[in-house]
Amino acid sequence: MAFKNRRAAKAIAVLPCEWCGWTAGRRHAAHIIDEIKSAGEGRWNALSLCPNCATVFDEVIRPKLYRALKEFGATNLPPSWSKDNKISQAIDEALEES
Numbered sequence: 001m002a003f004k005n006r007r008a009a010k011a012i013a014v015l016p017c018e019w020c021g022w023t024a025g026r027r028h029a030a031h032i033i034d035e036i037k038s039a040g041e042g043r044w045n046a047l048s049l050c051p052n053c054a055t056v057f058d059e060v061i062r063p064k065l066y067r068a069l070k071e072f073g074a075t076n077l078p079p080s081w082s083k084d085n086k087i088s089q090a091i092d093e094a095l096e097e098s
């Protein structure tokens with residue numbers, strides 16, 4: 001999820017993509033845990049991601065980490081990690097409308 005604090009977002013997005021190292025294109029600041037709406041002290045909850053990596057992170061990595069951690073026995077995991085946010089949200093909304 002994108003940052004609302006533009007100053008923090010700008011400071012994070014100047015970094016290379018923290019997933020692939022991309023520096024030539026646009027990057028943006030993303031929260032690791034969407035439920036926490038800040039970068040956190042030391043910016044532990046922030047990533048600079050290029051558009052491709054942001055999509056992979058949201059739609060593949062977080063749901064897989066959620067499943068793996070849950071299988072491992074971890075509890076109190078961020079609900080936002082439980083599913084592919086964008087696609088699942090669109091499906092949920094479509095189902096609610098029908």
Ligand SMILES: [Zn+2]
Pocket residue numbers: 017018019020021022049050051052053054
């Ligand atoms: Zn990247």
